[in-house]
Each structure stands twice: as C-alpha cells, then as structure tokens.
Amino acid sequence: MEFFRIKKDIPFMRHALVFNIISLITFLLAVFFLANRGLHFSVEFTGGTLVEASYIEAPNLEDIRRQLEDSGFNDIQVQNFGSSRDVLIRVPLAKDTDTSKVGERVLASISPVSSAGASLGAGGTPSANPPTLKRVEFVGPQVGRELAEDGALALLLVIVGIVIYLAIRFEWRFAVSAIIANLHDVVIILGFFALFQWEFSLPVLAAILAVLGYSVNESVVVFDRVRETFKKKRGLTTPQVLDHAITSTISRTIITHGSTQMMVTSMLIFGGPTLHFFALALTIGILFGIYSSVLVASPLVMWLGVSREQFVQVKVEKQEAVV
Numbered sequence: 001m002e003f004f005r006i007k008k009d010i011p012f013m014r015h016a017l018v019f020n021i022i023s024l025i026t027f028l029l030a031v032f033f034l035a036n037r038g039l040h041f042s043v044e045f046t047g048g049t050l051v052e053a054s055y056i057e058a059p060n061l062e063d064i065r066r067q068l069e070d071s072g073f074n075d076i077q078v079q080n081f082g083s084s085r086d087v088l089i090r091v092p093l094a095k096d097t098d099t100s101k102v103g104e105r106v107l108a109s110i111s112p113v114s115s116a117g118a119s120l121g122a123g124g125t126p127s128a129n130p131p132t133l134k135r136v137e138f139v140g141p142q143v144g145r146e147l148a149e150d151g152a153l154a155l156l157l158v159i160v161g162i163v164i165y166l167a168i169r170f171e172w173r174f175a176v177s178a179i180i181a182n183l184h185d186v187v188i189i190l191g192f193f194a195l196f197q198w199e200f201s202l203p204v205l206a207a208i209l210a211v212l213g214y215s216v217n218e219s220v221v222v223f224d225r226v227r228e229t230f231k232k233k234r235g236l237t238t239p240q241v242l243d244h245a246i247t248s249t250i251s252r253t254i255i256t257h258g259s260t261q262m263m264v265t266s267m268l269i270f271g272g273p274t275l276h277f278f279a280l281a282l283t284i285g286i287l288f289g290i291y292s293s294v295l296v297a298s299p300l301v302m303w304l305g306v307s308r309e310q311f312v313q314v315k316v317e318k319q320e321a322v323v
Contacts (some may be wrong), residue, residue, distance in 0.1 A: 009247045013239035016299035024298050027184055030191020037194045042201035043077065043090040045148045047139050049102040051089040053110065053131040058084035061272070064110050071109035076200070080275040087131070103136035151205045158209055159183070162216050171224050172309060176221040177300035181292040182212050189284050191276075197276060203278040211285030214260075218293035221249055226301070230311045242298045253290060263287055 012019075043050070064087065065078045073091055081088035089110075091102055110131055159179060166175035186208055193200050225245035229236070236244070262284065268279035 001199050004258050005249050008251060009240070009243040010245055010250075011239075012295065013242050013302060014248050016239075016295075016302065017231060019291075020299050023292065026188055026191075030187045030194075030214075033191045033194040034187075035051050037197065037215075038189065039194055039200040040197045041140060041148070042199050043092050043172070044202050045200070046092055048090060048092040049106075050135075050137040050139060051091065052081060052134040052136075053087050053107065055085045055129055055131050056088065057129045059129065059131070061087070062321070065090075065273075068106065069108050071290065073106070073109070077199075077201075077271075077273070085224075086134070086301060103133060107131065116257050121196040122245070123254035146201070151202070152208065155205075158212050162212065165222075166223075169220070170227065171306070173301055173304040173306050174219075174223050177297045178216060178223070178293075180300060181219065181297035182215045182264055182289075184292045185211055185215050185285055186286050188288050189281055192284055193281070197236050198277055199282065201277065203275070204281045207278050207285065208283035211282065211289060214285065216231060218253065218289060220254075221252065222246060222294060222298060223301075225249055225308075226298075227311055230308045236306075237242045238302055240307075242302055244300060246294050255292070257286055257290055 048295070061078050062079070065076065068076050068078070068089070074094075075092050077088075077243055079088055082084060087110075089106055091106065092234050133221050143194035159182075162177050162182065163179050189211065191201075191210055192198070225248055227242045229244050233244075234240070261283065264279050264282045267275045268283060271279055
C-alpha cells in the first residue's frame, strides 16, 4: 500500500554530513543535560509511600491532586488502580517526615473530596463519598535502586539482542549503524526528560524500550531495500543505492509512523497524567526515530564501506587443465 510514489530518487546522501552533524550536536546537548541536571526519578526509583484508597463512587482525580498539594505534598502521583473507584497515590520520600504516618496524612487530606469535587456538604457535614484506606506500602531506596538496576539491565539486553539480530540478518556494518542510531534516540529522549525535569518512571522506561524496537523496525525496512537494490540494480554507486532505498520506502514510513503517532497523540491528549509522560516519551522517540533510522543509520552504513560485493557472490569459472 502506498499513498504516493516518487519517481526520481531524492539525493539524501548528498547531505549526509549535515545530517550527522545535526545528530551529533543534539546528542552532545542531551548528554550535557543528563550530566548537569540529571533525571527526575519517580517514587519507583527513589523510594516513597504507596497509598491505595477506595471510594463508593468514582472520584475526581484532579480534585484529589489539588487537595494533596494544598496539604503540603509535592511531586505526588494519583491514578486509578484496578477500577475507577480505586485510587493509587504515590508519595515520594521527604526529609524530616515520619513515613509511618504518611498514610494517615494522605487519608486525612483526601477525605473531604467527593466525586463532584465538593469539599464538604452544607453546614460542614462530611461528604457522602468518603475514601476507605485499603493498603499502605513503603518502598525503600534500596528497592528503588534495584528497580533502576533491573531497568538498565533490560535496556542493555535489548541493545545486545538488536545487535545480534541485525548482524545475523544483514552484516556487521548494518548492526553497528543501527545500534548507534537507536542509542542516539534513547539518549535524546533522556536528554529531554533531564532538560525539562519531567518525571522518569517505569512507564517511561517501557516507552524507551518500545522506541528501541520501533526504530529497529524502520532500520530493517530500509536495510532490506538496500540489500535488494544492490542485488537487482547494477551500475549504481553506494550513495545512489541508499538514496533509492530511502526514497522508495518514504510512503511506507509516512503510513506507519503517522498511524502510530495518531494513537500516541490520543493518549497524550486524553490519557491524563497517568499516561502523559509515557506518551510524551513515545512521541519524541517516534519523531527522532524516523530521523535516525533514515538519515543517521544510512550515512553510517555508507561510511563503514558497504558495497555490492558484500551481497552478490561473484561466480568463478573453473578452467580445465590442459593436457
């Protein structure tokens, strides 16, 4: 399926150096922000208190957040858990705070909140939708450190798996180029989160892992077309082959990434605070994934010396011995 077909190849590789200089600058900026500002980790990584409460009717989450902030809680997370009547509240660690009483303080803060957002009834009577405390769990810094280590290990295993897969399916030049381009996406996503101090949570980590696989898929499509063009068309230089591969897959790229971004945008707009940073990480990853898979990986393959001889085996005619 194609929206359109471009008859003349676009000379992308003519500007390969410019594309990679732009990528290098954005990569270095991302590393700079990571080194100077660092990531704003969520409760899962830093430790804190998890409070689960249940309501008779579905509460208004925005009112709960506002009530907790008015009570002095900062950087809290409020989301539905299991059903629209159950609410999970994450409270980060704070200095000079008795963790054993955090659950009681949270319950006292949200008790006046009703499903309609009213604080108290007429005459100061309690709301008809009081919360019931179901559980309070404390996540220590050690548990958060283990989650961070496990997340880093998962990221490393995905990277190693991608390298092995591409090296087996294509050739080592493609594997190296693709992994550099994909790591470029990961570092830039982390750089955005460090620059704006957006909260880095487990859903964001899951989004980064998803972006890795998503970018690899785009690289594989382009690399498949490169290999096919080397085998079928003679007389083309390596830059011309890469230009043809990218140009012939543009329609597919627009359809795939456009459809995915429509879904991610709906999560970004309608998903609420729970899915906001997850969808934001996916959006950044998709946009930069298109750029890196096409305009970063392909120039790297060219500079690593890919050629037609690596895909086409030259037949050697045997000469019969003369008696």
